Every structure is written in C-alpha cells, then in structure tokens.
Amino acid sequence: MRIEDLPTPALLVEAAALDHNIDVMAAARPGASLRPHVKAFKSTALARYVADRGGHRSFCCATLKEMEGMARAGLGDDLLLANETLDATRLAALVSSGAARITVAVDSPETVDVAAAAHAEVLVDVDVGLPRCGCPPDQAGPLADLARSAGLTVRGVMGYEGHLVGNPDRAARADGVAGSMVLLQAAHTDVGGGLSSAGGTGTYDLHDWADEVQAGSYLLMDTHYAQLGLPFRQALTVLSTVVSRSPKGWAVADAGLKSFGMDHGNPTLPGYKVFFCSDEHTTFMPGEDGSLPPVGSKVRFLPAHVDPTVALHEWLHVVDGDQVVESWPVDLRNW
Amino acid sequence: MRIEDLPTPALLVEAAALDHNIDVMAAARPGASLRPHVKAFKSTALARYVADRGGHRSFCCATLKEMEGMARAGLGDDLLLANETLDATRLAALVSSGAARITVAVDSPETVDVAAAAHAEVLVDVDVGLPRCGCPPDQAGPLADLARSAGLTVRGVMGYEGHLVGNPDRAARADGVAGSMVLLQAAHTDVGGGLSSAGGTGTYDLHDWADEVQAGSYLLMDTHYAQLGLPFRQALTVLSTVVSRSPKGWAVADAGLKSFGMDHGNPTLPGYKVFFCSDEHTTFMPGEDGSLPPVGSKVRFLPAHVDPTVALHEWLHVVDGDQVVESWPVDLRNW
Numbered sequence: 001m002r003i004e005d006l007p008t009p010a011l012l013v014e015a016a017a018l019d020h021n022i023d024v025m026a027a028a029r030p031g032a033s034l035r036p037h038v039k040a041f042k043s044t045a046l047a048r049y050v051a052d053r054g055g056h057r058s059f060c061c062a063t064l065k066e067m068e069g070m071a072r073a074g075l076g077d078d079l080l081l082a083n084e085t086l087d088a089t090r091l092a093a094l095v096s097s098g099a100a101r102i103t104v105a106v107d108s109p110e111t112v113d114v115a116a117a118a119h120a121e122v123l124v125d126v127d128v129g130l131p132r133c134g135c136p137p138d139q140a141g142p143l144a145d146l147a148r149s150a151g152l153t154v155r156g157v158m159g160y161e162g163h164l165v166g167n168p169d170r171a172a173r174a175d176g177v178a179g180s181m182v183l184l185q186a187a188h189t190d191v192g193g194g195l196s197s198a199g200g201t202g203t204y205d206l207h208d209w210a211d212e213v214q215a216g217s218y219l220l221m222d223t224h225y226a227q228l229g230l231p232f233r234q235a236l237t238v239l240s241t242v243v244s245r246s247p248k249g250w251a252v253a254d255a256g257l258k259s260f261g262m263d264h265g266n267p268t269l270p271g272y273k274v275f276f277c278s279d280e281h282t283t284f285m286p287g288e289d290g291s292l293p294p295v296g297s298k299v300r301f302l303p304a305h306v307d308p309t310v311a312l313h314e315w316l317h318v319v320d321g322d323q324v325v326e327s328w329p330v331d332l333r334n335w
Numbered sequence: 336m337r338i339e340d341l342p343t344p345a346l347l348v349e350a351a352a353l354d355h356n357i358d359v360m361a362a363a364r365p366g367a368s369l370r371p372h373v374k375a376f377k378s379t380a381l382a383r384y385v386a387d388r389g390g391h392r393s394f395c396c397a398t399l400k401e402m403e404g405m406a407r408a409g410l411g412d413d414l415l416l417a418n419e420t421l422d423a424t425r426l427a428a429l430v431s432s433g434a435a436r437i438t439v440a441v442d443s444p445e446t447v448d449v450a451a452a453a454h455a456e457v458l459v460d461v462d463v464g465l466p467r468c469g470c471p472p473d474q475a476g477p478l479a480d481l482a483r484s485a486g487l488t489v490r491g492v493m494g495y496e497g498h499l500v501g502n503p504d505r506a507a508r509a510d511g512v513a514g515s516m517v518l519l520q521a522a523h524t525d526v527g528g529g530l531s532s533a534g535g536t537g538t539y540d541l542h543d544w545a546d547e548v549q550a551g552s553y554l555l556m557d558t559h560y561a562q563l564g565l566p567f568r569q570a571l572t573v574l575s576t577v578v579s580r581s582p583k584g585w586a587v588a589d590a591g592l593k594s595f596g597m598d599h600g601n602p603t604l605p606g607y608k609v610f611f612c613s614d615e616h617t618t619f620m621p622g623e624d625g626s627l628p629p630v631g632s633k634v635r636f637l638p639a640h641v642d643p644t645v646a647l648h649e650w651l652h653v654v655d656g657d658q659v660v661e662s663w664p665v666d667l668r669n670w
Contacts (some may be wrong), residue, residue, distance in 0.1 A: 006424070007399075007422060007670060008670070009670060012413070023541075039614055039615070059411070062614055062615045063615060064342075083578070083589070083615060083616070084578040084587075085578065085589075086576050086578060086630070086631045087342060087576075087578075090342070102648075104557050107579055108580070108630050110580065110630040110631050111578070111579075111630070112364070127581065127583075131581070131583070131585055131610065131611075131618055132587055132613060132616055132618050133578065133579040133587050133616070134579070134583075135386070136582060136583075138540075140530065145593045162613070231538050241421050241422075242421075243418070243419040243421060243446070243468065244419050244442055244443065244446075244467070244468040244469070245443070246462065246466070246469075246471075247471060248462075248471075250466055252467055252468050254418070254420075257596070257643055258642070258643050258646050261592070261597075262596075262598040262643075263592045263597040263612065273465065276466075277598065278467060278497070279374055279397055279642050279643065280374070280397045280398060280418060281418070281467055283466055285466050295421070295443050295445040295446070296421045296445050307593070308592055308593050308597075308613050308614065311593050311647070312646070312647070314669050334343060334648070334649050335342060335343070335345075
C-alpha cells in the first residue's frame, strides 16, 4: 500500500529511523541492561520487533493492560510494572496465568499487601527527587523487610529521576543523575536483591549506576526529546490531509488535538509555522518561502510528545519511501 | 455494579446532571433548532439517549468515522459532516449505503468536487472570524453556484464562531456573535437554501440568527466551559485510585495525561491542588484542610476539556449515587 492511500490522520513510523534507534541503543545498553518501556509505544508488534532486532527480552510497563497484553503475546520473560497498583484481583490473575514473570513496584505497606495477595515479585520504588511515587530512601529497607516477611521475593530497587530526563543541559543532567543515584544506591544497600532499575531516554548514557535503564521514547522520538541532542532520530510523524486554504494566508490540515499529545505543546510542521490545533484541525501559516500546500495534499506533523500521541491512534504504519511496509496495531491502549 | 468496583481510571457520567443538561438545552433550543455535536461524546448510545430524551434528530459530526457510526446505528435522519473532507471514496460509500441523509461542509472547488463525486448534499462553510476552515463570505455565492452546476443540493450556509465561544464575558460573546452572524446572513442571501447552522455550547442562547446551533459540550461539560456561567452542570469526571502518598506532602492518583485532554490545562480535583500530570499519574497537594486521601481510596477529577478527554476512553459509565447504571461504549473514536 502507498502512504498516499492511507486515510488521515495516520501515525507513520519511518522504518530506517526506527532501526537506527534500536541499533544505537542496543550498542550502548545491550540485552538486559535496557528494559524497553512499553508505555511509549503500546504495541506488542513493536515490542517483538525490538526484542528481535535489539536483543532485549525484559520490558517494563505503566499499566496492567500493557502487562497483560505483553504476557499474552509471549513477551513475558521478565515484565516489570514500573508503577504501583492497588488492583490485587487483576494482578493475581496475571501472575497465576503463568504466562510471564511478573514484578511490580511497591512503595507502601498497602502496595506490598497487594503484591503479596497476588504472589508477584517486587522492586522497592524509591523517591530519588521526582515528586511522584516512591518511598523515602530511608524507608526502603524497612519496606523490603515487610515484603520478605510477607513471603515476597524482593528483587532490588527502582528510582526514576523523571525530573531530570528532559533537562537540555547534559552536564546538569549528569550531575542530577549522580545525585539521584547516590540515594538509590544507599537504598539498594538497605534493600538487597540483585537489581537496580532507573533512568529514561534522556539519561540512558549517564547510568553506570543502574543495572538497567527504563527507556521507551528513544524508539520513536518527539520534538521535546529532540532538543536534547541525543543520537536518536525522529521516527514518528502524523500524516494529514490539507482540507482548506484561506486567502487570508493560512491552511488547515485534518489532524488536530485528538491526534497529538498536547501536554508538551503544539506539533511541528517542517517548512511551516503551526498556529493552533482544534479537535480535528491544525491551522498553519507559511514558512520562510511564503508558500502553502494545496488543498488535497498530504503533510506530516512531528508530535511534541511521543507517548500520549501513540495512545491516541489504532495503528502504527511502518513506512519506507512512499510505501507502507507493515501496519502494527496499537493494541495496549486504555487500561 | 458499584462505582467502587470499576477498574481505574474510568470515565463517569452523572445521570442526573446529564438529564438536567439535556432538558435545559431542549427547552431553549427544541427539536431541529439544535444539532447536537457528536464529536463531544463519540458514543452512539449517548446520541440515542439525547435523541430520545431531548427530541433532537439531526446531528453533526467532525469525522467520517462518526458519520459512518451514526448512520449504522440508525441515527441518520439528518447527519452533517461539519468539516471539509477530501476522501471521496469513504464519503461516496456512506451516501450510497442509503442509511442516512448526508450533508457535508464545503469551502473550496476541491471539496465541492468531492461532494459531487459522492452525491452528498452540501452546506457552504463561511469564515466568520475563526482562523480555520470556511470560504470568505463574498465567495460563498459563487461556490454555491459551482456546487449547483455540479448537480448538488445546496442546503444553505454554516459559520462557526469558535473564536468567541470560550469568552467568559457574555456581553462580548453576544457582540461577537452578532458581528459574525451579519457575515453569515449576507453569505446566506447569496447562497440560498433553507438552512443556516452556527454556534456552540458557549453561544447556544445568543443565536436568534441561526436556524440551528451545533453544540455538544453542554451534555457533559468541563472546567473550561464551567467558567462561562452557563446553566449546564458538570456531568463528567474521571475516577481514579490513590496509589501513593509521600511524607513530603503529596499524593498520587492513577489517572494521568493519557486520561485527560490536556490542551486546556490540568484537570481539577475538588478539595485538593493538582500539581502536575504524568502519563498515568497525577500528583496533587492538600487543599485548605491540609489532608490527603489514603492509599487505595478513590478520587474524581474534573477534566479541563471534555471532547479530547472522552476520546481517550473506551467507556462512559453512567452513574447514580454509588451505582453504575449503564456503561456506554465510546464507539466513534479514531478516524
């Protein structure tokens, strides 16, 4: 199928850029030293491609739906729910299915109780500076003791320095990671277990500290991460049709804020200036050459934030030149 | 089923508030003087409920997927695609199915060609001040002539004053609508046809001008529209579970920016202060009483923008007290 024949809006993945990104990351963090984060692409087909080409067999997930889907797809060698859950029923069903090795983050007695009820393995989630989940570092040891007393296997610690991964100053990122990982290492000493898990795409090469890095955005990338000067290419675009053009000097394409994650701002349209997004429209102005594309032509937007953009679409169309070479369902959306 | 037993995050619709909103609007704009906008709720079950209780039988849509779904659901008495489309293939299939009366907005010779190829009826879309689609008012007449010469039925004009609908100053909204509708009426005189279609939730009662108002957000509402002092109640919330609590003074719930349309900003959590949203988390601080809910408890967020929030979910759970009385699929998502 030709790209030209896809209904719009449609999510495109440039095959060569995806391969480049997988290869660069696999060279820097081979095998189990990377735990690709499924939340960034929500597709078992893409996960399988990453496993095959990149050689990574352990994955992390943000939702039980992602965990359940990965297990069902036969990608369950080592699945980490890198979030806390209070849903003992679903977690227990997942563990007892036997389809996967299941580990879950815990940061409180309540989440330890849930893991114990479900017989999941655990990582103790430690607050290393991001104001979100994770127990204080000095409570990690007691929480591990509590988990072991409940019969759980404590595999180690997790600490996500999400407040640092988007800082465009590499030296500042490196300093911040060092500070966060001092906290995580101290907690690891108290907790025990063989594994420390941390990081993301923005800090993937600043982690001599952690045994494994949790990164997902590197595969498809977005304009926000592109500011960091990382060696990954923008593989993801949203194909859109120009549906209107005004003599007042703008054009309108049929992809809007229901096609783009908007929390990092507007998408970018190379060669033009994006004015604003409505539900199903983006209005844009001419770039430096003063021209606008004709009604009926196709344009490709670069999303500002990859994860919530992918979550809005049903398909990832893998493209090479003007051809769609494969279409992968985004089968891990919703909860 | 009890609300307590729903997996989270989950979209809730307060039955009493929905009924109130339908009744208030139907009293102000009965029958065909309102064309409910499907883009705001993307559910044929909710559309059918609005048709039955509110007595409106004509609907407008933002996408071909919405049009196709409404036709298939037997809600096709009078469906308007209130956007331009260049997809003659899908539009023609929809018209020739015979399942619905199909009208489409046109604002260019190219979109007239598509309507002609599909044998759809048309409304001429006029630019009344919003920098998006719509032809200049003085080109509406010639475009209608072109459409008629191609054998099309021209039903009249459409002009959406979307740049005004969110202005919290009612007098300014009224002035703006008057100015926009002078433009639309002049175009209507040139175009002919019996129908003028305009407006939205924010201007529903400022339209002696238009034959019909296109409003959808009034059904479920959001915190952005709530600032306008309209007589509609907030019916929509996102149910979420508290998954973590920090001794540093915040709590974290399991609904994040993949659960909320973020283009109008963060959701609101009554009684607390929302700090920030991550993909699957919202971190929030205590309100005036200094308390935070315990881990495992449920909270309900108010979304800032209804349309893109609904588009992120698979189900609308209609609730009354602590019971889920019905669950409606959001079956018109995607494209």
